[in-house]
Amino acid sequence: MDRAYLGRLRNTDYQSVRPAELHSAELNDPRIDYPRGAQALKPAFRRLVPAMLLVGGILFCCPTLSFGQSRTVKLNQNAFAYAKELITQGRIVLDKKNAWADHHPGAAEANEFIRTHDIAEYAKWHLGIDETHAEDTKARYKFPFGDFKNVHRCGLLAVKSRAHQFGYAAIEKAAIRLIEIADSKEENQSRRARGKAVGPGETQTCSL
Numbered sequence: 001m002d003r004a005y006l007g008r009l010r011n012t013d014y015q016s017v018r019p020a021e022l023h024s025a026e027l028n029d030p031r032i033d034y035p036r037g038a039q040a041l042k043p044a045f046r047r048l049v050p051a052m053l054l055v056g057g058i059l060f061c062c063p064t065l066s067f068g069q070s071r072t073v074k075l076n077q078n079a080f081a082y083a084k085e086l087i088t089q090g091r092i093v094l095d096k097k098n099a100w101a102d103h104h105p106g107a108a109e110a111n112e113f114i115r116t117h118d119i120a121e122y123a124k125w126h127l128g129i130d131e132t133h134a135e136d137t138k139a140r141y142k143f144p145f146g147d148f149k150n151v152h153r154c155g156l157l158a159v160k161s162r163a164h165q166f167g168y169a170a171i172e173k174a175a176i177r178l179i180e181i182a183d184s185k186e187e188n189q190s191r192r193a194r195g196k197a198v199g200p201g202e203t204q205t206c207s208l
């Protein structure tokens with residue numbers, strides 16, 4: 001057997017076991033085994049992955065679009081107890097539903113109250129605590145319900161509406177409970193007033 005024949009034989013054997021040439025991009029990409037009949041979905045799948053990553057990034061960076069916000073603002077239990085005490089003492093203004101825009105204390109009033117009292121007293125007038133802010137900052141305290149003298153029913157209604165809007169269930173329930181206490185107190189006061197108007201031993205009549 002001559003050397004030329006042996007050389008041709010070696011070349012033939014090498015080519016028979018060498019894998020077929022592949023595209024360079026296929027060598028660099030991980031292979032994905034698709035179910036039979038799903039080959040047509042490969043381009044759509046590849047386009048969907050970047051979109052999913054984009055949406056996930058937006059939700060991660062913007063907590064207001066996710067449920068993360070509900071975990072940062074908690075019910076201020078001290079403020080809830082303080083509001084109940086004030087209502088029991090009669091320190092509540094039974095104003096109209098939309099009056100909070102006029103009765104809400106402004107920034108200057110809030111700053112003056114903090115200056116003459118302290119941040120702890122300021123906190124007692126807010127049903128929400130934002131745990132992402134420090135304790136000695138105004139930004140930590142959310143959902144005001146009074147004017148630093150009295151509880152306002154319109155303020156409680158505003159708290160209820162905003163808490164429901166942003167998904168703060170505990171704060172919403174606290175506001176509802178305070179409104180119920182205020183309404184009950186108002187009803188009792190009205191009954192006593194009607195009783196005094198009728199006078200002892202008299203009966204109240206109405207005409208048809």
